Amino acid sequence: MFFHIVLERNMQLHPRHFGRDLREKLVSKLMKDVEGTCSGRHGFVVAITGIENVGKGLIRDGTGFVTFPVKYQCVVFRPFKGEILEAVVSMVNKMGFFAEAGPVQIFVSNHLIPDDMEFQSGDMPNYTTSDGSVKIQKDSEVRLKIIGTRVDATEIFCIGTIKDDFLGVISDPGTTS
Amino acid sequence: MSIEPFNKLVKLAARAFYDDITAKGDNQPKSGRSDNRGIAVVVLDALTRRQWVREEDLAKDLKLHLKQLRRTLRFFEEEKLVTRDHRKETAKGAKAYSAAVAATADNLPGRDGEEKIKLHTHSYCCLDYAQIHDVVRYRMQRMKKKLKDELDNKNTVQEYVCPKCGKRYNALDAIRLISFEDDSFHCESCNTELVAESDKLASQDIGDGDDNARRRRREKLRDLLQKMEAELKPLTDQLSRVKDLEAPDYGTLQAWELRASVVARASSSDPTGNDSNRSGQGGTPMPFLGETKVEVAFSGVEEKGEIKSENAPMKVLPPWMIKEGMNLTNEQRGVVKQESNMEGTSASMDMKDEKKLISQEDDAKNLQDEYVKAYYAAILQRQKEQEEATKREQDLSANSILTDVDPSSSRKRQRDDDGEDVEWEDTPTAGETFKVDLNVEAAELSGDEEDDDDGIDWEEG
Structure with missing residues (x-):
């Protein structure tokens, strides 16, 4: 069965992407990371349909990576018994x-x-x-x-x-x- | 008494399911002599005739070895058919039990002789009827479900087993088991090819699942299911019969003992209590509740009595009081006849009676005849006077008489039921013994309490 749900994920972004199209980079990385994965709880993530919001980034000590909490809408597919x-x-x-x-x-x-x-x-x-x-x-x-x-x-x-x-x-x- | 259907259920279930259970462990050699199949049935049957019973006594009664009996009982405890209770007790505690037993189950012989108990752990056991009902139903449900599932292959997950190392897998592991060399399933640990495990119920002689074998297996399953339904028919019938009945419950050992001892005391103070006691004790914990119940009934009677006395001025009692009294003696029946004439019922009958009487006396002496005639005339005269008097009264109370018809008939019924109504009327004066009597009565007449109530109402009125 397919569901359209909102999920949240903490994305780490390399400092080299910081710039004008930081947001686009973030979204494309999210898609690459998430689409096609499977979680036992929600099932297979089929496609990301939109970004709800991107939270404030947090720079990690030592590495310079920035962690953004991203809320995104996606279509998931989860098989059920009897389906x-x-x-x-x-x-x-x-x-x-x-x-x-x-x-x-x-x-x-x-x-x-x-x-x-x-x-x-x-x-x-x-x-x-x-x-x-x-x-x-x-x-x-x-x-x-x-x-x-x-x-x-x-x-x-x-x-x-x-x-x-x-x-x-x-x-x-x-x-x- | 609701215990009979339950006992039958237990017996049927014992024969259906515990027929070939051996009490022996598997490690013991099985010779022809020690083959004790069917002992489970014997034990269960014995328990249906008892309530709480000490296991030593049961063993003695059944002429079984105590160990053997214990093994069987432990098995039944695991099967949830039997509740057991173990306690350390002194001679006194054992006596309490013995007393309780003596009070309740006098069909158990050889009980009184054994007072030699020291501080021992004693085990008691008792059937748990409510649970048995559930257990049997559950068991049948499971049997049916298993067969049906296998029959239409519903909810069955195919299992695979490794012939070499015996490791088991099921279909959910399939994706991990595929080997890319030959497209079949291979054991994860030893890499031998797995074989599908044939169904447990459907016969071992049929090998792996070629088409014919599957069809045969289905037929076999269907046969099995049909046979099961046919053979368990008595049991299912009994289950449905018992479904709405309340299961007899003896409570815990302590509660049962307490109750039994109370009953024992009651019976010791009541000379006639022995017989009624037994009947009361046989099935239900009635004698205990009896006390409170009777008190409630009495308060109700008093209330009703008060109400009646309020009504009394309105209702005119004499007409039916007279009728009641005159039914008894032949001589006074004339009055009744007159009254019933007035009411227009059974008049012709009475007239015939009279004629018969007169003809008989015609055969006898004239003198007597004369006398009788005069006598009858006098009676008639008086009756007419009475008639007129009662007519007036009856016109007033016609309605009330009509309504009284029902109670009077119920009274007759009640009278048929129990001759010793006198006790009821005497009771208010008696003290301690009166209570005991009530207990016994309640135990006996637990079935027709409404009748009793009716009768009391009526008498008070």
């Missing part, structure tokens, strides 16, 4: 398959794949129904439901299922492109 996501399959093996929904990695184990789909090993490992009409392989798009999340301080990993109504492959790379 339905669309994801791209990144890897298939006999234990199941991995899929990615943006920054989140999801593992679907083979007992959470419908019973009528069987693993086919080979050059392009895949799960196929007995009549061959549905195939899950690398780069397939699947709709899945998250049934468990593992949230660390800097990492979120999910396990999902496609064994439910309206879940499974939503488009085959062979047919769409």
Whole structure:
């Protein structure tokens, strides 16, 4: 699920950036530092949408670096148990398959794949129904439901299922492109 | 008495879940002789027939070794079916318990002989019915949930185990376990390939999860679930029956002992108390509450009596007082008949009665006949006079009589219930013994208190 929230961060800026475009430098450094990171509490920071305010800088003794407390708005993405996501399959093996929904990695184990789909090993490992009409392989798009999340301080990993109504492959790379 | 359904619940649960529990530890060799499966059921059954019981006594009654019994009881304590209490006690404390037991459970034999207790730690145990109810429900809920979850693969996180070092992982670790050499999962510590752990409930003979195996496993699970539901049907029925009942609660050992000893004292001062005591004690802590309850009832009666006396001038008592008295003797029934004539009920019946009487006497002597006729005429005369008198009164009190119909019928009912109403009327004069009587009555008649109240109202009025 996506959220638009305000976060705060203390930015350290090198003295060489002090000048006319100090503020721009600060923002671009913030984006570089923050976007794409993951915190267990808020999820993945997808994008910074604006700066709320920049506080007074504090010069650190010895180094000359200045610390600015920056409040910024950003979009975060945090997966929840029970959430339905669309994801791209990144890897298939006999234990199941991995899929990615943006920054989140999801593992679907083979007992959470419908019973009528069987693993086919080979050059392009895949799960196929007995009549061959549905195939899950690398780069397939699947709709899945998250049934468990593992949230660390800097990492979120999910396990999902496609064994439910309206879940499974939503488009085959062979047919769409 | 609400204890019976609960006892049945305990017995059913014992047979369903604790049937093949052995009291022995695993380290002991298991020979045919020491196979004591089913002992748990025996112990639980025995406990349903008791309240708080000293474990030594229970062991003696069941002819079990004390250690064996203790082991079983400890197991039940862990299962939350039984509450236990341990205390160091002198001979006196043990006596207090013995007295309590003697007062309550006289179906336990061989109790009185053992007063040889020194300062020992004694353990007591008792069924905890309320908790048992919860435990059984929880257990069934868990069983069902586990099967169902596995059946539709809901909320199940696949587990993987390393065949070499036995280390376990689950699907949430998957991302760390992938090896980039062959796309399968490898143990973090010894790098052997992991195997998916097959479901615990669904059979070991089916190997890794090929498609056929999974289907078979599902069928097996479904069978299991159905079988469970069928076999536990009596238990679920009993649970639903018991659901709204209040579980019997014996309280802590101390509270129970106190209560039992109070009852014992009461019964010792009351000659007839023994029998009623037992019935009162069997299920509920009624005899204790009885005292206060009766007092409340009495204050209520007094209040009502006052109200009645205020009403008394308005209501004319004689008509129905007369009726009540005349029901008793045959001779005076004529008066009743007249009255009922007046009220227009059962007139023809009474007329027939009269005719029969007269015909019988016709067969007899004329003299008597004459006399009887004269007698009847005289009675009739007097009745008419009375009629007129009562008519006037009744016109006044017609309404009140009509309303009195209900209490009188309730009184009859009450009379059927208990013949010893006399005690109630005597009670105000008695001192100490009267209280005891009330206790006993309350214990006996706890079910129909409303009836009692009605009766009292009526008599006071």
